[in-house]
Amino acid sequence: MKKLPFSLVVLSLFSGLLSAQNPDPEVEKKAAELLQSMTIQEKIGQLCQVNGAYGGIPEELGKQVREGRAGSILNEVDTKTLNELQRIAVEESRLGIPLIFARDVIHGFRTILPIPLGQAATWNPELVERGAHIAAVEAASAGLHWTFAPMIDICRDPRWGRIAESLGEDPFLASELGVAMVRGFQGESLADKGAIAACAKHFVGYGAAEGGRDYNSANIPENELYNIYLPPFKACADAGVATFMPTFNDVNGVPASGNPFLFRKVLREDWGFNGFVVSDWESVRQLTVHGVAADNKEAARQATLAGIDMEMASTTYADHLLELVEQGAVPEAVVDEAVRNILRVKLQLGLFEHPYTDPSDFPALANDAHRAVAEQAALQSCVLLRNDGQALPLEAGKLQRLALIGPLADDPYEQLGTWIFDGDPQHTVTPLAALRTALGDKASVQFVKALETSRSRSQAAFPDAVRAAREADAVVLFLGEESILSGEAHSRAHLGLPGAQLELIKAVAETGKPIITVVMAGRPLALGPALEYSDALLFAWHPGTMGGPAIARLLLGLESPSGKLPVTFPTTAGQIPMYYNHKNTGKPATEESYIHIDDIPVRAPQTSVGNTSYYLDAGYKPLFPFGFGLSYSQFEYRNLRLREPAVSPGDTLVVMVELANTGNYEAEEVAQLYIRDVVSSIARPVKELKGFQRIRLKPGESRTATFHLPTEHLAYYYPGKGWMAEPGQFEIFVGGDSDTGFKVSCEIR
Numbered sequence: 001m002k003k004l005p006f007s008l009v010v011l012s013l014f015s016g017l018l019s020a021q022n023p024d025p026e027v028e029k030k031a032a033e034l035l036q037s038m039t040i041q042e043k044i045g046q047l048c049q050v051n052g053a054y055g056g057i058p059e060e061l062g063k064q065v066r067e068g069r070a071g072s073i074l075n076e077v078d079t080k081t082l083n084e085l086q087r088i089a090v091e092e093s094r095l096g097i098p099l100i101f102a103r104d105v106i107h108g109f110r111t112i113l114p115i116p117l118g119q120a121a122t123w124n125p126e127l128v129e130r131g132a133h134i135a136a137v138e139a140a141s142a143g144l145h146w147t148f149a150p151m152i153d154i155c156r157d158p159r160w161g162r163i164a165e166s167l168g169e170d171p172f173l174a175s176e177l178g179v180a181m182v183r184g185f186q187g188e189s190l191a192d193k194g195a196i197a198a199c200a201k202h203f204v205g206y207g208a209a210e211g212g213r214d215y216n217s218a219n220i221p222e223n224e225l226y227n228i229y230l231p232p233f234k235a236c237a238d239a240g241v242a243t244f245m246p247t248f249n250d251v252n253g254v255p256a257s258g259n260p261f262l263f264r265k266v267l268r269e270d271w272g273f274n275g276f277v278v279s280d281w282e283s284v285r286q287l288t289v290h291g292v293a294a295d296n297k298e299a300a301r302q303a304t305l306a307g308i309d310m311e312m313a314s315t316t317y318a319d320h321l322l323e324l325v326e327q328g329a330v331p332e333a334v335v336d337e338a339v340r341n342i343l344r345v346k347l348q349l350g351l352f353e354h355p356y357t358d359p360s361d362f363p364a365l366a367n368d369a370h371r372a373v374a375e376q377a378a379l380q381s382c383v384l385l386r387n388d389g390q391a392l393p394l395e396a397g398k399l400q401r402l403a404l405i406g407p408l409a410d411d412p413y414e415q416l417g418t419w420i421f422d423g424d425p426q427h428t429v430t431p432l433a434a435l436r437t438a439l440g441d442k443a444s445v446q447f448v449k450a451l452e453t454s455r456s457r458s459q460a461a462f463p464d465a466v467r468a469a470r471e472a473d474a475v476v477l478f479l480g481e482e483s484i485l486s487g488e489a490h491s492r493a494h495l496g497l498p499g500a501q502l503e504l505i506k507a508v509a510e511t512g513k514p515i516i517t518v519v520m521a522g523r524p525l526a527l528g529p530a531l532e533y534s535d536a537l538l539f540a541w542h543p544g545t546m547g548g549p550a551i552a553r554l555l556l557g558l559e560s561p562s563g564k565l566p567v568t569f570p571t572t573a574g575q576i577p578m579y580y581n582h583k584n585t586g587k588p589a590t591e592e593s594y595i596h597i598d599d600i601p602v603r604a605p606q607t608s609v610g611n612t613s614y615y616l617d618a619g620y621k622p623l624f625p626f627g628f629g630l631s632y633s634q635f636e637y638r639n640l641r642l643r644e645p646a647v648s649p650g651d652t653l654v655v656m657v658e659l660a661n662t663g664n665y666e667a668e669e670v671a672q673l674y675i676r677d678v679v680s681s682i683a684r685p686v687k688e689l690k691g692f693q694r695i696r697l698k699p700g701e702s703r704t705a706t707f708h709l710p711t712e713h714l715a716y717y718y719p720g721k722g723w724m725a726e727p728g729q730f731e732i733f734v735g736g737d738s739d740t741g742f743k744v745s746c747e748i749r
């Protein structure tokens with residue numbers, strides 16, 4: 001029971017004071033000097049980001065740069081062109097301010113890592129950091145200085161295509177991994193060779209778009225905004241992320257690109273952010289389309305006043321800002337501040353000292369070391385969702401004929417996923433190629449594509465697939481979604497396998513052979529029907545360049561799967577939103593309270609189906625909970641205990657648990673720690689992730705995992721009051737997924 005009245009522990013966690021990024025006096029001095037020498041036109045020029053010409057410099061672009069009318073170029077990756085654009089800026093513009101070159105390097109540059117949602121399934125910040133680092137080195141070697149990543153939008157809706165780019169549904173996991181990406185991109189210092197500026201996007205609530213329809217409105221009450229959507233952004237700001245990008249949509253009615261609350265109040269005032277904010281693609285001009293600005297001039301006014309420092313692609317700043325300043329509608333001080341923010345990052349990147357790029361100073365693109373990181377990330381991202389009768393791993397020793405069936409077994413492009421502008425399928429190793437290499441002449445591998453793409457409906461080739469299955473000792477189907485079905489503006493209302501893929505599994509399953517299904521997709525899918533016919537199912541996301549060797553190692557048992565879901569898998573789209581950290585409600589469903597639609601007696605009285613929160617036809621549980629993932633081995637959690645059962649605010653709670661590998665394989669487990677505030681002055685989630693550890697154990701081995709939990713990690717944002725860990729009882733859960741009931745109680749004094 002809580003003590004009343006609450007003695008509230010107001011934490012500094014979210015006050016700006018502690019988080020202000022430390023300014024470097026040298027950088028500030030240089031920026032101020034430059035600013036003083038700039039004309040208003042040159043200042044406005046710094047605020048304009050212009051799209052490149054994809055190789056070559058059209059006359060107008062050269063002129064813009066020469067006249068100081070562009071501060072940044074995006075989407076140019078040809079090193080010669082980049083260096084020439086930079087030469088024009090540095091040598092031919094009046095002040096010689098270098099350009100900053102940007103590109104979406106989302107999950108790799110040439111070496112493609114798993115999609116971010118797949119990387120999130122590794123629950124491995126160190127590996128995610130290494131992945132971002134190799135992406136940065138490759139991008140920097142081409143001449144880029146800045147990526148529009150990480151995307152840390154919390155997403156509870158798999159219909160939204162951009163869930164593929166997200167780090168999932170949980171604020172703690174997304175914070176840890178988002179920060180890891182920032183560290184990987186930016187290195188110790190932005191001035192390091194191979195470091196590029198990162199961008200925390202999309203501030204904030206893009207993932208909350210209504211119905212999962214891209215760009216749609218987000219309505220987010222204050223408690224959800226602070227407790228769910230803002231934390232990853234705060235974590236990245238604290239980690240020193242250089243830039244921020246607004247979301248396209250309106251948040252509670254105000255489009256983010258004209259939202260001073262988000263950028264002036266939360267980001268600058270509360271959090272002390274001192275990098276710069278770039279708009280999203282034409283999102284300033286789109287203020288007119290949202291219907292909050294009558295024309296482009298008004299859009300420019302709203303965006304600059306809201307704190308959008310640089311405008312991407314549209315030209316409302318270039319066209320109207322001068323006039324707005326002259327008319328006094330935008331104070332010149334606002335422009336100065338935006339320019340200073342941008343110059344600061346350019347100075348931190350060392351662009352003034354080293355404006356040009358020589359690729360020979362860098363390791364080769366897609367080199368073996370980079371590919372090894374991509375393979376490790378793919379390996380740890382795969383989540384084993386079912387393994388009946390130990391259908392996996394395949395016993396290579398006994399295997400003579402393997403049948404690989406399906407549109408995604410050997411498609412070098414489709415396994416790369418969305419946002420792979422600079423990826424090259426020629427570097428891809430597919431599962432078919434990898435399994436052939438791994439098995440050599442020990443076993444034959446027969447491949448039948450069966451469907452041209454994941455969307456195909458023609459069943460003409462099914463007899464070939466069935467024949468191959470009949471002749472084989474083992475059958476692996478490679479199904480899912482091709483890349484184009486997820487990503488920006490690629491929402492889906494149905495979450496089943498597209499095309500005739502389900503029919504394909506059914507046809508192959510009729511052979512009576514055990515069916516192993518590998519699914520590649522950019523989002524959680526409603527896999528129930530596919531699971532009915534699959535003895536084992538490995539969910540591989542879009543695993544990237546080295547997906548093939550990673551999957552081969554898992555199928556052949558050279559490594560045990562260790563990925564865990566970073567997002568809940570619903571049984572059907574009708575259950576959405578379905579996420580683990582929901583509130584209990586006053587009438588939670590239970591095993592006993594749930595009655596399936598088929599079991600309701602005819603003309604049953606209204607209350608006979610109970611009064612709890614569930615769907616008559618889809619229950620109350622998801623298909624797989626957040627954090628779920630099987631291993632070839634088994635793990636047991638034992639002896640969960642606290643160093644001290646009660647702690648005071650400011651102390652650290654120490655939680656210990658013994659993890660034992662009781663199975664037959666050396667394997668890794670992600671031990672997850674959740675809390676629950678038993679009684680709180682506002683309803684808190686039934687579970688909140690607050691810690692995780694990836695632990696490798698040999699068969700029979702056990703180890704004590706220790707979690708350190710500062711009491712501020714138990715805090716919650718209470719509207720009108722701020723961040724607090726209210727005194728009283730908390731439950732601490734530890735286990736292999738969010739369904740764990742293994743718990744111990746503690747008290748905050």
Ligand code: BGC
Pocket residue numbers: 104148201280281488
């Ligand atoms: C996306 C951003 C991206 C930008 C530049 C927009 O459509 O929303 O995430 O960084 O394009 O390519």
